[in-house]
Amino acid sequence: MSQATKVDASVGARNRAIILTAAEKAFAAQGFKGTSVQQVADQAGLPKTNVLYYFKTKQELYLAVLKETMTLWNSSFDRATVNDDPAEMLADYIAEKMELSRTNPLASKIFAMEIINGAPNLNNYFDEEHSEWMEGRVSIINSWISSGKMQPIDPHYLLFNIWASTQHYADFSIQITRLRGAxxxxxxxxxxxxxxxxxxxxxxxxxxxxxxxxxxR
Incomplete structure (x- = not known):
């Protein structure tokens, strides 16, 4: 790769990152329907043509933001095995989810709005990759239960509870702030x-x- 090509690739990667950050802010504030490519461009400080160079449509940009969110949520729990300690794995998973609610709350809010609206842009992902991930984690938890490592808890409800509890701190941060007073x-x-x-x-x-x-205390 020539030096010029490396520079172009670096500029391209930087521009994509700037655009995705701007899009995340816009989609979190206005949702998919309420956000325009021009708004994202203004937020990014780039011409609209630059945004459309990297992302041909608003939906393509939105899908890229959603995929970034799902990648962000990858955790050590993805690699859990039947031989692992369920207490350590579940505790670390909860901690990782809580840290993401603290550091990346906008990603969680965009995902929540997508789900509330029926997940029209995530159907393929949910039907394949997400379902496969869920089946794998359910199998691991059931193995822990079968071996007597933990109480017989329905794995689906356990995971739903963890998601609801941890993502609450991002999705309902305004409510938490007002109720706590800070x-x-x-x-x-x-x-x-x-x-x-x-x-x-x-x-x-x-x-x-x-x-x-x-x-x-």
Whole structure:
């Protein structure tokens, strides 16, 4: 690859990142229907033609944002095996989801709006990749249950509960801020994570790993 080609690739990657960041902000604020390519371009500080050079349509741009979100949500739990400690794996998964709610709340809000609207842009993903991921995680949890490592909890409901609890801190951050009287800081998220881990693992008959235990006062 020539030096000029490397420079072009670098500029292209940088522009795509700028556009995706701008699109995430716009879609989170206005949704898919309420967002225009021009709004994304203005947010990115680029001409509209530049945005359309990398993403031919608004839907293509929106799908790219959704795919970035799903990639972002990849976690250590994706690689869990029947030989792993369920307490450690579930606790780490909850912690990772909580950290993403803290650092990338817009991605969660866009995903939530997509699901609420019937997931019209995620049908292929849900029918294939997401369903395959779910089946794999359900199988692992059932194996832990069969081997006596944890209480017989329906894996689907367990995962739904983890998603609902962790993503709540991103999707309903305004409500949380108003009810608490202050925006949650990093330390608040860490404390909330410990409580969520404790609630979830206790319900599964699992001991809470030491690093997630709530300090007694």
């Amino acid at each position: 925006k949650m800081k990093k330390a608040d998220f860490a404390e909330a994570t410990k409580h969520l881990v404790t609630l979830t693992l206790n319900g599964c008959g699992l001991d809470v790993p030491e690093k997630y235990r709530i300090e007694t």
